[in-house]
Amino acid sequence: DSGVTQTPKHLITATGQRVTLRCSPRSGDLSVYWYQQSLDQGLQFLIQYYNGEERAKGNILERFSAQQFPDLHSELNLSSLELGDSALYFCASSSGQERGTEAFFGQGTRLTVV
Amino acid sequence: GNSVTQMEGPVTLSEEAFLTINCTYTATGYPSLFWYVQYPGEGLQLLLKATKADDKGSNKGFEATYRKETTSFHLEKGSVQVSDSAVYFCALQAAGNKLTFGGGTRVLVKP
Numbered sequence: 001d002s003g004v005t006q007t008p009k010h011l012i013t014a015t016g017q018r019v020t021l022r023c024s025p026r027s028g029d030l031s032v033y034w035y036q037q038s039l040d041q042g043l044q045f046l047i048q049y050y051n052g053e054e055r056a057k058g059n060i061l062e063r064f065s066a067q068q069f070p071d072l073h074s075e076l077n078l079s080s081l082e083l084g085d086s087a088l089y090f091c092a093s094s095s096g097q098e099r100g101t102e103a104f105f106g107q108g109t110r111l112t113v114v
Numbered sequence: 115g116n117s118v119t120q121m122e123g124p125v126t127l128s129e130e131a132f133l134t135i136n137c138t139y140t141a142t143g144y145p146s147l148f149w150y151v152q153y154p155g156e157g158l159q160l161l162l163k164a165t166k167a168d169d170k171g172s173n174k175g176f177e178a179t180y181r182k183e184t185t186s187f188h189l190e191k192g193s194v195q196v197s198d199s200a201v202y203f204c205a206l207q208a209a210g211n212k213l214t215f216g217g218g219t220r221v222l223v224k225p
C-alpha cells in the first residue's frame with residue numbers, strides 16, 4: 001500500500017460527459033502529480049501541484065483541469081469526454097522538491113468512455 | 115526536451131534466467147533516474163533509483179548503474195522468478211520533480 005488513495009477505481013461514462021477523479025496523497029506529502037496511461041501514448045505527465053499551487057503542466061488538454069485543496073487532496077476534472085480519453089489515470093505524491101525524491105503512486109482510476 | 119527510450123517487450127524468460135532491460139535517456143542537466151515496476155492491476159512502485167553519475171541502485175536482486183557517458187540506466191537481475199512478471203518503466207526526473215517515463219517493458223517469466 002503506497003498510502004496514495006484514488007477514487008473511484010473504475011468509471012464508465014458516455015461521450016460528452018464530465019467526470020471528477022479524486023486523489024488523497026500520502027500523509028504529509030505536499031506535491032501531487034497526475035499522469036495518464038494509455039496504450040498508444042504510454043505514461044504521460046499531466047499536471048503537478050505543490051501545497052495548493054500549480055507547479056508544472058504537461059500534456060494536459062484544455063478540457064481537463066485540476067486543483068489541490070487546503071487539505072492537500074487533489075481532483076482532476078475531465079469534461080466533454082471523448083472516446084480517446086479512455087485511459088488509466090494515476091495520481092502520485094511526494095514529500096518535497098529535493099532531487100531524487102521518490103513519488104508514490106495510487107492504484108489509478110480506469111476511465112472508460114463509451 | 116527530455117525523453118526516455120527503453121527496449122520494447124514483451125520479454126519472455128524462463129525462471130532463473132538473466133534479465134536485462136535497456137534504457138537510454140536524453141536530458142538537459144543531471145537528472146535522477148528511476149526504475150518503476152507495475153504488477154497487474156496495480157499502480158507503479160519504485161524499484162530502484164540513482165541520483166548521480168556512477169551511482170548504482172539496487173533492490174530485490176535488481177541493479178542499475180547511472181552511466182552518464184552512455185546516457186543509460188540498464189536494469190539487470192541475475193536470476194528471475196515467476197513473481198518478477200510485470201511491466202518495468204524507466205524514468206528520469208529533472209527540475210521540478212516530474213517524471214518522464216519510457217514506454218514500459220513487459221516481462222513474463224515462465225516456470
